[in-house]
Amino acid sequence: MGRNPSCSKVGLNRGAWTAAEDKILTDYIKLHGEGRWRNLPKKAGLKRCGKSCRLRWLNYLRPDIKRGNITWDEEELIIRLHKLLGNRWSLIAGRLPGRTDNEIKNYWNTNLRRKIHQNDTKSASNSNNLSEHPNRKAKMKIGIKNESPPAVRTKATRCSKCFIDQQEIQNEHNKKTDNDSSFVVKDSTDFSRIQSGSYNEFKQNLLSFKPDACLDDELHNLSDVLNSEFWGYQEFSDGNEKGNKGSLSPSSGGALAFCDKMLEDWIAGIHQEAAIDPHNLTQIPDFGGDWLDNI
């Protein structure tokens, strides 16, 4: 199909925004709210395309934008989330209140990527390799394209196909019967397809999972698990630590925690190891107790 770039129309302003334009846009949005970007410029009297207005508002004018340097805590979080999510800047930004995806992307590209890269290649001796030169302009000058880190999936995909229902798992666990090792995997497009069973069955069912479809919007729910009380289930896991393989008796709550953690690790592993073969269980990462500290 293809479409004409919405910002290519003649007569529209391009480049840096003026204070007057900012004021017009801010006033208009305060009055009419966000959205309907396409018609906004005409209605507000701006010689900009809607796309440009949207970007200006989201990345600069929005009142809840946090200005100033990225703090150490934020930097730490960005690094961890990037390791878990890859270049999913909007998702990462969603975990950093007041920061925009553009800001985080820029910060990563200008500060963190090099820092991480240096750490990773500290021991490598070929530091003069031009293809790893961090400077974009220097590389362009000599005709080297800026390589992105190996991305598993660069385009966002909404998840509407399947998810792990934490509540169901919790409910199952709360039954605390002989069968309380049950887990539930739901396909949200077909709620009748609820599967439950033992850990081994879970493992098998995991193979039929479509990881791509389980990422994106719902992934923040998985991330939330890290901070949630769900991890408190370790107290039911025969006294073993959460995620401890030793707690995987069929009747232990530890299996429940493990199932959840396994999924986390599994998805994270897919992001990190593009070559992982989901049909080979031995390739699923090992599940250490303090796995989060190691990402």
Added chain:
DNA sequence: AACTGCGCCAACCGCGTTACA
């Protein structure tokens, strides 16, 4: 002072997804 190289970041671009007629 003039020039050059580089880092930073706002803005742009292309394309995938979603919504809707």
Added chain:
DNA sequence: TTGTAACGCGGTTGGCGCAGT
């Protein structure tokens, strides 16, 4: 079901400013 407009995302670019020579 199909076509299209709108939206949103990630990659890329261009310009400004600073530091070094």
